[in-house]
Structure formats: C-alpha cells, structure tokens
C-alpha cells in the first residue's frame with residue numbers, strides 16, 4: 431500500500447471528477463468565452479461575497495496577482511516571516527511585482543495578532559522612506575501547522591488596515607479548511623479582505639487551479655496581470671470543471687481529513703514527536719531527532735512524509751487517505767519510531 435502524506439496537493443482526480451472534466455463545456459477563456467471558467471469564477475466570487483474572481487493556474491500566481499493589485503513597485507507589503515508568499519514563492523513578489531516585503535517574526539503556529547502587526551506599519555512619508563501599502567495574512571497557516579486564524583484578530587487587522595488606508599490580502603489556499611474547522615462562513619471571511627487567493631488543488635482535490643477574488647475593477651486589472659505572467663489559458667474549462675465538481679462534492683468531507691489528522695497526531699503523541707492539541711485542521715507537524723531516518727524507514731514501507739528541516743517534518747491528510755490507509759500509516763510510523771529509537 432502506497433500512501434503519500436507529504437502534502438494535500440498529491441491527490442489524483444476521482445473518476446467522477448474526470449468525468450466532469452471530460453464533459454465540460456469549453457471556449458477560449460482569454461476571450462472570456464469559456465462558460466465553465468466563467469461559472470467557476472462567478473460561483474467562487476459569490477461564495478465569498480465579492481463581485482468577481484479570476485481563475486489562475488496556481489496559488490502562487492493568484493497571490494502574486496493580488497499583491498500587485500494592492501502594492502505598487504517599490505512600495506511595501508507586510509506579512510509574517512513564515513508566510514508562503516515569502517518562503518515558498520521563490521521571490522516572486524520582488525522579482526515580478528517589484529514589491530518590497532517586510533516581515534514580522536512569525537508568532538507560534540503562525541497565529542496573527544493585530545496588535546503586534548500595527549507596530550510594523552509605516553505610513554507614506556515622502557521620498558526618504560518605504561510606504562506600507564498592504565498586509566497579507568495566511569488562513570489556514572501552512573508552516574504554522576494548519577492554524578485557523580482567530581476571527582477577532584482578523585477583524586482587528588481589518589480595522590487597522592481600514593484606518594491606515596492599507597489593503598488586506600488573505601492567502602486562503604486552505605480557507606476551506608479554516609471555514610470547515612471554525613464554522614466561520616466563507617462570506618464572513620470574504621467581508622474582511624480586499625483580495626483573496628484560494629486553491630482548488632489542495633484539500634479539495636482538483637488537479638490544477640486557484641482563484642483571485644476581489645472587486646470587479648480589481649479583477650479587470652488582474653486579468654491583465656495574469657496575461658502578462660503567461661497565465662492566460664484557452665479551453666481552461668476542462669480544469670475549471672474539476673474545481674466546480676470539487677466545490678460541490680469535496681468541501682464537507684474536509685471534516686474527515688481534520689478528524690484523521692487528529693487521530694494521527696493522537697497516535698504519535700506518546701512518542702513525544704507531536705503535540706496533538708495543536709492540530710486544528712489537516713496538518714500535523716513533527717519534531718523528531720534525525721527525521722530523515724524516520725522518513726527513509728517509512729518510505730521503504732510505502733509511507734511518504736515531508737522532511738522540512740533536520741528535526742522537523744510534516745504530515746497531511748487528504749482525499750486519498752481513508753481510514754484503512756490511515757491505520758496503515760500509523761502502524762508504519764510508530765513501528766519505525768520504535769525500531770529506530772527515534
């Protein structure tokens with residue numbers, strides 16, 4: 431039995447999803463004529479209570495388009511030091527957007543606090559300084575271990591950015607998980623942000639695709655930015671159909687992923703390698719001396735885990751992990767921890 435727990439991006443489209451893709455109505459989306467892309471964009475914009483959305487090939491592109499909408503070249507974006515935008519997008523904000531990023535030290539688990547952030551805001555003060563133009567926040571927080579951001583802190587950020595005239599962006603690659611775990615609706619989250627990015631290819635299980643969500647005017651500009659980055663796709667309805675299908679079929683089941691992540695953490699906690707009380711969604715962080723050894727031993731038995739540093743790793747539950755596979759993974763991981771004295 432092969433089981434890949436490295437990420438929730440590794441899922442394969444289900445038979446029903448492939449059928450939906452095969453049957454999709456398509457057109458040329460660069461001309462705005464792909465009915466399935468148009469339907470997906472309208473559906474997602476509506477879910478979050480925004481005017482418009484734009485389909486992109488990746489979450490990184492969705493983030494970068496959104497940030498370029500909020501921050502002009504040379505101006506500043508504030509975000510936490512563990513954010514995906516500054517740790518996993520290969521410097522795109524600087525290289526493509528000309529955006530100056532400044533980070534606050536990521537608090538434990540990536541949990542944002544509006545008070546802490548307010549100290550970092552620098553108003554525009556002429557030719558001698560860098561002007562803060564926007565703040566970005568990640569929900570759930572990936573490197574923090576799937577942390578759901580507290581709604582009152584997000585509201586605090588909205589107050590802060592509103593008062594200071596700044597943009598507020600949400601990297602919502604896993605906003606689905608946040609909503610399912612917290613019960614906060616997509617519209618409640620949507621109301622807080624000027625721009626959002628969301629991914630269909632994580633827990634929702636689509637093969638490709640993300641969206642930028644914003645006002646109609648911003649999305650019109652976003653379309654130009656997407657084309658400039660080479661993200662204008664033609665009969666993309668084949669891909670968008672997978673997203674429509676995923677939103678219809680795979681949203682509610684994210685609760686199962688969360689339960690399985692909790693069960694996985696509970697089984698591993700007695701070995702002192704994780705703190706089960708911190709698992710809120712589908713990510714389990716590991717602290718293991720010589721984690722590469724654990725990963726190698728597990729891989730030999732067909733279970734793949736993510737090594738993030740010399741003593742840190744990560745496990746994710748997703749659409750392709752059922753209860754039987756989870757049980758197998760727990761047996762392999764606990765067995766490897768015991769036999770290697772880790």
Ligand SMILES: *Cc1c(COP(=O)(O)O)cnc(C)c1O
Pocket residue numbers: 487488489490491493514515568571572601603604629632640
């Ligand atoms: C996965 C992810 C993205 C987007 O990644 P792509 O691989 O570019 O689709 C953005 N933000 C977070 C927090 C992510 O986990």
